[in-house]
Amino acid sequence: MPHPDAAPQEDAGVAAPPAHVAIIMDGNGRWAASRGLPRREGHRRGVEALRNVVKAAGELGVKYLTIYSFSSENWSRPAEEIEDLMGLLKRFVRNDLADLHKNDVRVKIIGERANLKPDIRALLDEAEELTKSNSSLTLVVAFNYGAQQEIARAARMLAEQVARGELAPSEIDAAKIAANLLTKEIPDPDLIIRTSGEQRLSNFLLWQAAYAEFIFVPTHWPDFGKAELEAAIDEFHKRERRFGGLNAKARA
Numbered sequence: 001m002p003h004p005d006a007a008p009q010e011d012a013g014v015a016a017p018p019a020h021v022a023i024i025m026d027g028n029g030r031w032a033a034s035r036g037l038p039r040r041e042g043h044r045r046g047v048e049a050l051r052n053v054v055k056a057a058g059e060l061g062v063k064y065l066t067i068y069s070f071s072s073e074n075w076s077r078p079a080e081e082i083e084d085l086m087g088l089l090k091r092f093v094r095n096d097l098a099d100l101h102k103n104d105v106r107v108k109i110i111g112e113r114a115n116l117k118p119d120i121r122a123l124l125d126e127a128e129e130l131t132k133s134n135s136s137l138t139l140v141v142a143f144n145y146g147a148q149q150e151i152a153r154a155a156r157m158l159a160e161q162v163a164r165g166e167l168a169p170s171e172i173d174a175a176k177i178a179a180n181l182l183t184k185e186i187p188d189p190d191l192i193i194r195t196s197g198e199q200r201l202s203n204f205l206l207w208q209a210a211y212a213e214f215i216f217v218p219t220h221w222p223d224f225g226k227a228e229l230e231a232a233i234d235e236f237h238k239r240e241r242r243f244g245g246l247n248a249k250a251r252a
């Protein structure tokens, strides 16, 4: 219990959490391999980590949490692993949707849905529909997602508007492209975390990452929890974001 005279947290100089944290959940396979376990077990433990991190993000005051759960390029993995990952997604939605809804989490899926199996599509639609009016935390699930494909789709949509005579090519600017991305109602990420040591984006949020801060941690995703998320947010607070401008000291 804080002292009754204690100043509210904001007044005490506590920085607000990043509004949007995006995570490339990597390293399930390596986590499993280092224990002599099948990759499947790493993915299963990865879902447990996800459950914890969604809860922690809400507790830490994050408003948007985007998670990269399956990339457009992940179809190149062995069929058996793809089956495991699809099975885990189905189980996650079936088991966790009621809890997410109870906790006022809004679920939003970004990615290509057209070529997914009907049962998976139905589950994704159900998750979005059930939770669409929730407002504590928005959980954005990037599933069958590729940023280049997303940008190409936006270009196609704008080209169609031009072809219909609804838009002049000279009117196409960054805001028009952003408005045609799958993330159009979601603010750009402030912080992008990638686990397991790899330092690349792997086709994740290429457009939206323009001014994000990046944090790469060696921890494999199944070992990532609230403490690791808090540490990343602490590190984020030490960064100086300039957005192309000057900080107060340089300006003086």
Ligand code: IPE
Pocket: 025, 026, 027, 028, 029, 030, 031, 069, 070, 071, 074, 085, 196, 221
């Ligand atoms: C992340 O773990 C999960 C997905 C990409 C679906 P990986 O499966 O990529 O694990 P590593 O990178 O092989 O260790």
Ligand code: IPE
Pocket: 024, 025, 026, 027, 068, 069, 070, 071, 074, 198, 200, 202
């Ligand atoms: C990125 O991880 C995709 C997800 C985390 C879902 P990958 O493991 O597929 O990326 P690469 O192949 O190492 O770049």
Ligand code: MG
Pocket: 026, 027, 028
């Ligand atoms: Mg990987």
